[in-house]
Amino acid sequence: MISTQAGEIPPGKKVNDRYEIIKVIGQGGFGRTYLISDRQRFEEKFVLKEFLHSHTNTKAMAKFRELFEREAKVLHQLKHQQIPQFLAWFEEEGKLFLVQEYIQGKSYSEFLVEGKTFSEAEIKQWLLDLLPVLDYIHDRGIIHRDISPDNIIWCSDRQKPVLIDFGVVKEAIASVTHLPSSPLTRVGKPGYSPPEQLYHGQSNATNDLYSLAVTALVLFTRKDPSILFDTSNFTWNWQNYVNVNNNFAQIIQKMLANAPEDRYQSAREVISALEKLNLTPTLSPDLPVIKTSGTILQPAAKIPGKPIAFTCLATILIAGVVVFAKNLGGLCNIFNNCPVENNEEIAQVNDLNFTEVYNQAVAQANAALAETPQSIAELAEIHSQLDDAINQLENLPAQDEELLISYQNKLQEIGDRLTKEQEAEKKFSAAEALAVEADRQTNVATTISELEAAQRIWEAAQTKLDEIDSDTYIRENVKSKNAEYQEKIAKLADLVRQKQLQSAPSVEKLVPEQPTPKPLLDRPFSPQETPQPPRFKEPPELPVPPPSEPVETRPNGCPDFC
CATH class of the missing domain: 1.20.58 (Methane Monooxygenase Hydroxylase; Chain G, domain 1)
Structure with missing residues (x-):
């Protein structure tokens, strides 16, 4: 369990009588990250990782220190230009520290925020640059477990993407505190890590290949994994947003298979499949695989504006590396392949932590419910934290049923809202x-x-x-x-x-043209000539018939024939 009461080391303070604190540059569940200067190396800058704990039990603290030192040795063995170098570890005032290389650069999440886009050929080259790094660590029995745009940076002086934030020591701490799935000790990110890693704690090389493929899709589509992944049928629908070569799409889909056995089983297999594609871009050797509006960007140090110093530190600690070789005893219990006596030893340490687990789980659940999410990512994180706290409480021998039911009801409400x-x-x-x-x-x-x-x-x-x-x-x-x-x-x-x-016909064309009337004269009227209206001709006179002779009448006026 990690203490939340330990304060930050103030700027200017000397640590180990050698390193001077410049500022805090990061903080996580296991401790803090500082930028420091080394007085014994002409004030050269490095990264200091401070690991916190709350162990008061002597046996638990001894086991914690033993595993810490063992896994620090594992980190010290990593020698690769695309992995920041581990330099030293020490203990002071009951705290454990690691010193690591500090490198300037930009993370790929920063490039996304700036609006940069990536072509299909560039994504392929980006994969070919990082897969050899995974092949290197997998050959040494190490799984990164937290690959995402945040944990890959472009280092201009090396002209390569660099993989940071390993977590070998984190796993060691989790195995001692018996909190392997707490958000404070969770290894991996929702959306980027495969289900068997997030929900069952299983880890192998295919986990990293899955996370690398998700990261590639986020860079390619500029969409969050929650948008690309269909939770109703557990499929990735990223091809709705980009058009890609079918063969390339098949490689990505195989890396994203739900079942680990259906994925490529090694980074070398993916490299071999990618090299068969004819997608390699023509780029100058000093350019990173990034473009915007069709223009390839210069390395981070050459990008206009103030360069951002990023801790290329490998924070080889806070994030998610698991060593699965059997000879790394402190972590082998994650894979149920430890010798019997080692499992018994870990169990004895875990027996001391039931009360701590209960208190931490309740605090974790209450902290999650106190949050006011403003985005789907924050809501998903609250759901994950509450779900994890409930799982911890359910696994304890003694439970507060009423409290547990109230948490479960809240989890259902949050789940419904998340679905919406x-x-x-x-x-x-x-x-x-x-x-x-x-x-x-x-x-x-x-x-x-x-x-x-x-x-x-x-x-x-x-x-x-x-x-x-x-x-x-x-x-x-x-x-x-x-x-x-x-x-x-x-x-x-x-x-x-x-x-x-x-396109409609004109109204004028619908009315037939009328002939223009001709003038009455071919010349204008003279002043003496006044147009007269037409006069009708009088009908001819009819001849008047001659008068008829008078007819004799009788005295009574009747003609003679009546």
Whole structure:
């Protein structure tokens, strides 16, 4: 169990009557990392690792010191230009220290933050640069167990990526404190480490190959592993974001196989498979495998701006190396291959720590529940810490059932929220993928039907965003993208209307032309001539018939014939 009461060593203080503390440059579950200057080497800078413990039991402390010294010797044997060098170890005031090489450089996570991108050929070369390092440590019975963009840096003076943060000593401490799966002693990172390592503590060379492949995908796609990995069917869906050579994709997929036996069994096998691909980029020898906007970057020391001094330290300690050779007795119990007498000795030490385990597990659970996560990564970390604390409590002989049930209920709530956030991330990524295709079609569309097709894809992307709940961590991103997609849809609708108007027949063409009336005269009227309206001709006079002779009438007025 690690003490949280020990204070930092202040700047300016001398340690071991030789090293002067400059500043703290890192802190983890097992201790702190300092930048120091060596008074006996003309103030040359190094890295000092301070390891904390809370052992008051003499036997436990003796075992702790024994394993620490044993694993320090293992680190001292590593001599490789892509691994920072171990220099010394010492004990002072009940604390154990390691001194390591300090190298300036940039981590690959820093390159990602800066917006750098990597091509398929560059990722292949990056793998070919790091796989020999894994082959070197695996041949010596060492597993790194914590490969990620944070733990690989580009060292400009060596022109190679350097693998840092080994954890041989960390495993030694975990084996003594009986907390191999605590977040304070956890080896590996969720998302990057394979399931058998995170959940069962199993370790072999294929663990590192798995983590290296995940790291390559993160660099290639610029997506977090939580987005690339589908937890519903335990598959990696990274090919939705990049187009790659099929043979190269098959190599990556084999490195990512869920079952260790289905992966490549050694780094040499992966190297052999990669060398058969014709993807090697043409690069100048002094350039790293990094590019942005199609331009290869200069090494970190040549990048404009102030260079960042990164502890290329190998923090060969805080992260995850396990030595699995049988002759490394303190760690062999992880693989259940220790001699019987050694297991009994470790068990006697562990018997002294049940109370410590209980107190630490409860503190760990309460600390996790007190956190206020602001991202899916933080939520996943809280879930992992609480789950781990519950597992520790369940394995103890005496349990507080009521407390344990309350933790389990909280774990279920956090798990449900995590699932919701992961679904939101997937929908957001799907919307982004549709938007990329919609933007491509918009740029090449020339006809009304093509513009309408692009508009429909934008609308589909917007529909995906509308499916995301408004209380997720990515709500602001969703809101911003929604406004952007609405603007795109409106512009396309305007373009479609303009195209329709341009293609419609003119109204004037629909009315037949009327003949122009001819003038009454071929010349203008003179002043004396006044146009008169047309006059109708009077009808001819009819002849008047002659008068008829009078008719005789009778006195009563009746004609003679009546």
